[in-house]
Amino acid sequence: xxxxxxxxxxxxxxxxxxxxxxxxxxxxxxxxxxxxxxxxxxxxxxxxxxxxxxxxxxxxxxxxxxxxxxxxxxxxxxxxxxxxxxxxxxxxxxxxxxxxxxxxxxxxxxxxxxxxxxxxxxxxxxxxxxxxxxxxxxxxxxxxxxxxxxxxxxxxxxxxxxxxxxxxxxxxxxxxxxxxxxxxxxxxxxxxxxxxxxxxxxxxxxxxxxxxxxxxxxxxxxxxxxxxxxxxxxxxxxxxxxxxxxxxxxxxxxxxxxxxxxxxxxxxxxxxxxxxxxxxxxxxxxxxxxxxxxxxxxxxxxxxxxxxxxxxxxxxxxxxxxxxxxxxxxxxxxxxxxxxxxxxxxxxxxxxxxxxxxxxxxxxxxxxxxxxxxxxxxxxxxxxxxxxxxxxxxxxxxxxxxxxxxxxxxxxxxxxxxxxxxxxxxxxxxxxxxxxxxxxxxxxxxxxxxxxxxxxxxxxxxxxxxxxxxxxxxxxxxxxxxxxxxxxxxxxxxxxxxxxxxxxxxxxxxxxxxx
Numbered sequence: 172x173x174x175x176x177x178x179x180x181x182x183x184x185x186x187x188x189x190x191x192x193x194x195x196x197x198x199x200x201x202x203x204x205x206x207x208x209x210x211x212x213x214x215x216x217x218x219x220x221x222x223x224x225x226x227x228x229x230x231x232x233x234x235x236x237x238x239x240x241x242x243x244x245x246x247x248x249x250x251x252x253x254x255x256x257x258x259x260x261x262x263x264x265x266x267x268x269x270x271x272x273x274x275x276x277x278x279x280x281x282x283x284x285x286x287x288x289x290x291x292x293x294x295x296x297x298x299x300x301x302x303x304x305x306x307x308x309x310x311x312x313x314x315x316x317x318x319x320x321x322x323x324x325x326x327x328x329x330x331x332x333x334x335x336x337x338x339x340x341x342x343x344x345x346x347x348x349x350x351x352x353x354x355x356x357x358x359x360x361x362x363x364x365x366x367x368x369x370x371x372x373x374x375x376x377x378x379x380x381x382x383x384x385x386x387x388x389x390x391x392x393x394x395x396x397x398x399x400x401x402x403x404x405x406x407x408x409x410x411x412x413x414x415x416x417x418x419x420x421x422x423x424x425x426x427x428x429x430x431x432x433x434x435x436x437x438x439x440x441x442x443x444x445x446x447x448x449x450x451x452x453x454x455x456x457x458x459x460x461x462x463x464x465x466x467x468x469x470x471x472x473x474x475x476x477x478x479x480x481x482x483x484x485x486x487x488x489x490x491x492x493x494x495x496x497x498x499x500x501x502x503x504x505x506x507x508x509x510x511x512x513x514x515x516x517x518x519x520x521x522x523x524x525x526x527x528x529x530x531x532x533x534x535x536x537x538x539x540x541x542x543x544x545x546x547x548x549x550x551x552x553x554x555x556x557x558x559x560x561x562x563x564x565x566x567x568x569x570x571x572x573x574x575x576x577x578x579x580x581x582x583x584x585x586x587x588x589x590x591x592x593x594x595x596x597x598x599x600x601x602x603x604x605x606x607x608x609x610x611x612x613x614x615x616x617x618x619x620x621x622x623x624x625x626x627x628x629x630x631x632x633x634x635x636x637x638x639x640x641x642x643x644x645x646x647x648x649x650x651x652x653x654x655x656x657x658x659x660x661x662x663x664x665x666x667x668x669x670x671x672x673x674x675x676x677x678x679x680x681x682x683x684x685x686x
Contacts, residue, residue: 218402219684221677222414222426226382226407230368231359232352233306236314238675242427243385243405245676248352248370251280251299251333252345256681259498259595259673261345265294265353265371275340276321280333280348286394288355290369296327301356303335317602317609318594319347339626342634343500346594349674373398373680383407387679398680418662424684425669426662427677428540431484437662442486443671445659446593448494449545451532451652452586452603456614459528460584466649468519469585470509472556473549477511479655482544487655492646494590494600496656498673500631501597501638506646509653516556529559533574534587538567540657546587549652560585575610582612585652593674597638598625604641604650613650 227240232248251266261269265286270278286294303325306313321338328334337344358369368376373395374387387403406423408414415436417423426437434440453466460466479487492506532550536543543564550560563583565573576582588610592599602608604618621641628634645651659671666685672678 218404219400219679219682220417220423220425221403221405221679222408222417222423223405223677224407224409224411224414224428227385229365230376230379230385231354231365232368232370233302233311233313233315233354234365236317239407242677243376243387244352244368244370245372246374246387246403246679247368247372247376248354249372250349250351250353251282252349254349254672254674256670256672256678261349265299266348270335270345270348272344273334276337278335278337278344279328280335282331282333283394284331286371287392288358288369288371289375289390289392290355290358292355292357292369294353294355294371295330296333297330298356299333299353300325300327302353303351305354305359306351315350317599318350320598322347340629342628342631343594343596343598346596350593374403396680399683400679403679415662418664421664423662424664424667425677425682427659429660429662430540431482431486431660434484434486434660434662438665439663439667441661441663441669441671442658443673443675444488444496445657446496446591446595446673446675447539447589447657448490448591449539449542449587449589449654449657450490450494451549451654452588452610452612453650453652454582454584454586454612455648455650456578456612458584459525459530462523462525463648464519464523465525467509468516468523468525468556469553469558469652470649471512471516471519472558473509473552473652473654474511475508475654478545478548482541482548483655483657486658486660488658490653490656492649492653493642494603494651494653495592495597495642499592499595499597501600501625501635501642503639503642503646505639506643513552513556520557525558527557527559529561530584532560532562532585532587533570533583534562534564535567535570535574536564538570539589542587542589545654549654577609578606578611578614586612589657595673597641604645611650615644615648615650618644618650 223239223242225239227243228235228237232244249265252261253264255262265283266280267283270280272278282296305311307322321341323336323338325335355369358364366379373390373393375390377388378386384404384406389398389401411430411433414426415433418426418437453460475489479489489508491508495502534546546564553560574586601622602610605611605622606614606619621637625634625637669682
C-alpha cells in the first residue's frame, strides 16, 4: 500500500530541512558566524534596530536587483512617485502630481522645488533626467532594467519640468516611477558611491560595518516631515532563530523573513499579502509536457491547501490559477484554483498516454522561503499519481544559469521559481508567458497575441481585458504548476507600531516605537 501524500510530505519536511541546512553550510563554507550574531545590543545603544537576513550587495540604488539594498536605500533615496501604504495607489513624492501623457510615447512630470541631495547637489529636472538616463544606459548594465520596459530617455524642459520618452506607448509608466530612485549626478560618478549613498530621503547612512550592520540617522535637512525614529541600525543576521531571539530579548525591534513555524515565538507577528508566487514552470514546446492534459494533471496532483496550511503554517493562500492577486492590473477575478484531485490527475495522464517517462525538475535551495521543503512536497505529490521525476536541486548560484536558459536551449521539463510582481501589473509576467520571454519555457501563439494586444492597447480597460484573457488562457493551458501566494512575515517588538506595506518596502518613517 502506498503512503498517503500528506504523510509522505510531513516526512519530506524533515528531509527538506536537513537538505537545506546541509547545502547552506556547504555553500557558505562555514563563514556564517560573521553574520549570525548581529553584533549584540539594541535599545539605547543602537536606537531603533531592524534585522534583515543578509547584507546588501551595494548601496547604489540603481545597480542591482537586491532586496537587502532596498531595505536601506528605500529610506535614503526617493522616487518621483510612491505607493500609499494603505490603498497602494500611486501618489507624488519628488514629483508634485502624477505624470501627464502628452503624446503616446511622451510623459511629463512636474517636480518639487527646493529639494537637495545631502551633499548639497540640487534635485531638479536635470538631476531627474540624469537618473533616468543612467539606469537605462546599456553600458551601465543595471540589473533592474526589466522593471523599466520601453523607457528610453529623459530630458529637462526647465528646472521643474521633466519629459520622459518611451520607445512605444506604455500605460504602466507611472508604476515604474514608484521604483526608480533619483541619484545625484556628480556624486554618483564617484567610486565611493556604492558604499556612501547620497540621496534626498529622510535618512542618511553614517556607517556601513561590513558583515555586521548599516547605521542610519535622520536627515536634518530633509524637505519633508522628520521621521519618528532618529537613529536606526539595520543588522545582518542570517539565522532566523537568532533574529527571533533578539526580538524576545529586546535587542531587535523588527525582523524580516520569519519562517512560519517560528513566527509564534516573536513578541508580535505582522503579516501582509506578499507579491511572491512560487510556481513550477512547465516546458510546453518539446517533450512530454507538450500535452496540455499532462500539464493539467500535474496541477490536479498537488494539494495546494495542504502546502498553504502545513508547509507555510497558514501564512499563504492558494493561488487561483494565475500568478497575480486582487488589486493587480490584469488580475482575473473569475479564475479558480485547480482542485486537489489525484484521481482526475491519473485519468488525464492515462488519456494523454503518459507511460512513466521521467520529467526533469530544476529547483533552487536556500534562496526562497522553504524552497527545499517545497520541492520535496511537490515531487511527492507528483510521484503519488504515477509521474516519474528526476530532480536537480541546486544552490542558487548554479541554479540561476540553468533556469535562465531561453526557449529551445536545453531547458528542464519543470523549473521552480518564485515569481514576484512589485509593479502590481500583469506585464511583469510577460517574461514567463511570452514565447520570447527571458524566463519563459512556454510557447503559445494565442498568448503572444494577447500580450501584443495589451501592449498596443490605447485604454487601461482594453489592456486589463487582454491580460485577463491571457491569464484565463494560461489557466486552461497551464505554463505552470500553480501553488500559493506567500504572505510577508515580520517579527516585531511589543511596542512597535507599523503596518507592513504591500510593496514589501521597509520604509522606516512609517514605523515608531511606543513609550
